[in-house]
């Protein structure tokens with residue numbers, strides 16, 4: 001039996017990036033051999049074992065063959081004659097298909113080291129198409145390693161495009177799509193993930209509400225889609241919080257409904273996107289606020305004291321002060337695109353933060369002490385906040 005370090009760990013060592021988890025492949029062994037060494041079996045579809053001490057994952061070398069459309073139908077073979085090369089061949093990208101033995105020697109039959117040096121994301125073999133999730137994985141790696149200079153090989157991009165045309169992408173569950181999206185949002189350049197998806201036609205299928213933005217003209221950039229991706233780039237330089245990044249991505253999805261917008265627009269596009277993709281609530285909250293109030297905040301200078309208090313109430317800043325900060329980061333990123341990233345301060349942030357402090361200083365205790373009860377407390381609180389802001 002031989003054990004090799006494989007996948008992301010080897011890639012990240014070669015890229016001098018932090019290694020998060022270490023996956024191992026075991027060649028020339030049966031499940032029984034690992035159980036005897038004290039490993040604990042965890043995999044259901046194929047045998048994966050946890051090391052008794054490190055708890056790192058050890059998988060028997062295997063081949064996979066697809067047996068139907070989509071991700072589900074896979075036939076795995078993990079008999080002890082499967083070679084390391086066969087195991088590496090079933091993997092997605094050459095940079096993820098390098099193995100390292102116990103003497104730190106690299107086994108690299110698909111030239112992953114060359115592709116690491118040339119900064120290329122290239123698929124290993126035609127078997128790439130057997131797993132549609134790989135389309136999203138490659139887009140995510142393009143985002144994650146963009147700052148290192150990585151691009152996707154033309155032949156891989158063509159294959160990804162073909163998988164989209166063949167309808168493979170529709171077979172992915174919303175949960176898997178969102179998991180990859182969430183990871184992509186967390187990279188240094190999440191805008192690259194979405195621009196790759198757009199380039200291969202996958203954005204129109206997975207996130208049509210975002211895709212349509214590319215056909216809406218915009219005065220600040222050629223279209224609203226490009227505007228949104230620029231804002232996403234800026235916001236990622238400003239915060240690591242995924243919720244804020246997602247809100248920036250969604251900030252303009254309601255633009256198409258602008259004509260019918262009232263003070264409380266029904267966020268049709270956003271709701272549709274969030275429901276279909278099963279987006280967690282914590283993401284929806286700030287995205288909702290961004291869709292509703294970003295434009296209003298840009299124009300805060302023209303609002304009356306009453307309108308500002310209503311805005312603060314609608315943001316629910318009294319119970320969730322961090323919502324205001326999160327929303328202001330989205331607005332700042334948006335304004336950066338409008339101002340072509342020049343370094344001027346975003347005035348609405350200063351105005352709104354000051355207004356919040358003034359309104360907050362109105363004492364609710366005093367109102368209660370003066371005998372106001374029930375609904376009248378809120379009415380009086382609003383009146384005093386408006387008065388304080390009018391001064």
Ligand SMILES: Nc1ccn([C@@H]2O[C@H](COP(=O)(O)OP(=O)(O)OP(=O)(O)O)[C@@H](O)[C@H]2O)c(=O)n1
Nearest residue numbers: 007008009023090091092093096097131133134
């Ligand atoms: N759809 C997939 C998922 C995984 N892999 C292979 O399994 C390895 C481990 O997968 P995973 O842990 O999901 O990703 P990593 O490449 O380790 O990257 P990360 O740092 O994001 O965990 C990958 O390197 C790749 O060789 C694959 O070929 N196809």
